[in-house]
Amino acid sequence: MSKDDKRDFLGIKPKKKEKYPQAQKGRILPSTSHKNHMQKPYWLFGVHAVVAALMNPLRQYTRLLVTEVENPALREAKERGAVLRVTPELVPKNRLEELLGRDAVHQGIALCVHPLALLSLDEALAYSGPIIVLDHVTDPRNIGAILRSTAAFGGAFVVVQDRHAPEETAVLAKAASGALEQVPLVRVVNISRALETLKKHDCWTLG
Numbered sequence: 001m002s003k004d005d006k007r008d009f010l011g012i013k014p015k016k017k018e019k020y021p022q023a024q025k026g027r028i029l030p031s032t033s034h035k036n037h038m039q040k041p042y043w044l045f046g047v048h049a050v051v052a053a054l055m056n057p058l059r060q061y062t063r064l065l066v067t068e069v070e071n072p073a074l075r076e077a078k079e080r081g082a083v084l085r086v087t088p089e090l091v092p093k094n095r096l097e098e099l100l101g102r103d104a105v106h107q108g109i110a111l112c113v114h115p116l117a118l119l120s121l122d123e124a125l126a127y128s129g130p131i132i133v134l135d136h137v138t139d140p141r142n143i144g145a146i147l148r149s150t151a152a153f154g155g156a157f158v159v160v161q162d163r164h165a166p167e168e169t170a171v172l173a174k175a176a177s178g179a180l181e182q183v184p185l186v187r188v189v190n191i192s193r194a195l196e197t198l199k200k201h202d203c204w205t206l207g
Contacts, residue, residue, distance in 0.1 A: 039115040043099055044173050045106035047073040052178030053111055054082040059181060060114040064088045067108035115168045121194055124186045125201050129156035135191050140166040144175025151179035159194055162187040
């Protein structure tokens with residue numbers, strides 16, 4: 001009898017892999033001293049980025065714009081248990097193009113969000129899994145792609161040098177395809193000191 005046959009016989013349903021596991025469970029709550037007061041709200045757009053943001057209980061947002069009532073992102077978020085904290089506003093497509101630019105692939109949905117609160121390195125160490133440390137990576141698309149890859153293989157968080165890393169933006173979030181809500185982006189002043197801190201917490205460093 002195969003494993004699948006045994007599951008059927010015993011009435012055991014295989015666990016489904018959650019698309020946004022950490023976004024649903026919520027992040028570790030950052031201390032108030034690390035909240036991102038400097039950056040202003042911005043517009044997230046695209047199905048994956050918006051769904052993940054709606055499912056993240058620590059993501060603060062103020063407006064939700066859609067070009068159709070039954071937008072796939074809203075339907076997916078509700079099916080996954082997200083509770084909308086604002087009423088969606090129905091707008092024409094050209095309104096989103098005015099806000100986001102004609103080149104933005106918005107897929108009919110945009111969410112006005114506040115930047116995520118920042119975790120300190122010590123706070124982020126409560127997460128388990130591989131840690132990615134980046135130095136002088138300045139392109140937001142590259143940061144987003146690395147966040148997406150980190151989420152895919154179960155990484156804990158990504159460390160960047162604050163001075164050289166891009167701010168949290170729609171371009172970065174779009175490239176991350178929802179992973180910005182799952183994988184903490186930890187900003188540090190000095191990469192060398194950050195690596196020493198990781199070593200003191202029994203982390204091995206490669207690269």
